[in-house]
Each structure stands twice: as C-alpha cells, then as structure tokens.
Amino acid sequence: MSDTPGADAPQSDEPGLERRLKRLEAILAALEADELELEKALALFEEGVGHVRSAERILAETELRVEELLGDDGRTRPLDGDEAS
Numbered sequence: 771m772s773d774t775p776g777a778d779a780p781q782s783d784e785p786g787l788e789r790r791l792k793r794l795e796a797i798l799a800a801l802e803a804d805e806l807e808l809e810k811a812l813a814l815f816e817e818g819v820g821h822v823r824s825a826e827r828i829l830a831e832t833e834l835r836v837e838e839l840l841g842d843d844g845r846t847r848p849l850d851g852d853e854a855s
Contacts (some may be wrong), residue, residue, distance in 0.1 A: 787828045790821040797821075 785793070797818040801811060 784824075787825055790825045790828075794818055794821050794825075 797814045800806060800814055801818075806814070
C-alpha cells in the first residue's frame with residue numbers, strides 16, 4: 771500500500787510486489803506457450819529476472835521492518851503512549 775502514512779518506500783511509479791507477481795505470471799504463461807521467437811522469449815526472460823530481483827528486495831526490506839517492529843524478543847513493542855499488556 772503506497773498510501774500508508776510513514777512508509778519508508780519512496781513514492782514513484784515503481785510497481786509493487788503484487789503487480790510484479792502478476793506480471794511474472796503473465797511472462798511465465800507466455801514463455802510456456804512455446805509460440806515466441808527466441809529474441810522475444812529472451813526479452814521476457816530478462817524482464818522476469820528483473821521482477822524477481824526487485825520482489826526479493828521488497829520482501830527483504832519488509833522482513834527487516836517486521837523484525838524491527840517485533841524487537842529482540844519477538845514480541846511487538848508498544849507504540850508511543852501505549853502500555854504493554
């Protein structure tokens with residue numbers, strides 16, 4: 771969600787994880803169809819690799835944020851003004 775207040779991700783036209791996964795599904799379907807010329811198949815493969823790398827980066831950044839929120843003991847930390855229950 772790019773409209774989330776306080777999100778660390780820069781606002782850009784960069785596709786998010788969901789859009790990348792949908793595009794990867796479309797690329798995979800096209801490659802499996804076996805009706806592509808070699809050059810087109812290679813271009814789609816290269817695009818897919820870029821989407822996979824970006825998706826991995828997004829997931830790694832998200833994992834770090836979750837770990838920061840959980841803290842060292844694996845429990846959530848209280849927000850400002852909230853008491854731990």
